[in-house]
Amino acid sequence: MNLSPDQLKLVLYPDAVLRAKAEPVSEFDDRLAGIAQRMIEIMREEDGIGLAAPQAGVSIRVFVCDVPAHPGEQPGEDGVRFATDGPIAFVNPTIIDSSDSRTSLEEGCLSLPDIRGDVIRPEAVTMTAQDLNGESFKIRAGGLLAKCLQHELDHLDGVLIIDKMSQMSRMKNRTKLRRLKQG
């Protein structure tokens, strides 16, 4: 893939890049910054709260997310965050801790238009990643932010919500999914 970053476009299921295991990033250069910038643009154009690089057709371990704060939802005393303060890029992300408690949330995905389904995931996670300069950082997330981080990390391993949604949701989306597959 040698497209210039501004040519990147949203990739839809069933494109094979969405099923590939993405490659770790080792060069923190202008190209990486350009790709992340374009990913943020696509996420905004599509009204999403997260986008993984494979969804822009680039199989590297990067995602962006921008989860707005909800009124009354303040960071917890334990440093758990529920929102980002603007868009953040996560490079080479890893989950180092997950809560035992799991909750179900109806999720959608920009690469699966019109498909929504209930996915059960840990309620809170701690993630480490690098920023666009290669500096490591750690974030403890709950609420929608925790779900978003886990959803985007799944993308880097070729995993989609249709693999994890409840049986009921799978049934409900059967026809839409078949249409998407037919293109």
Ligand code: CO
């Ligand atoms: Co998605």
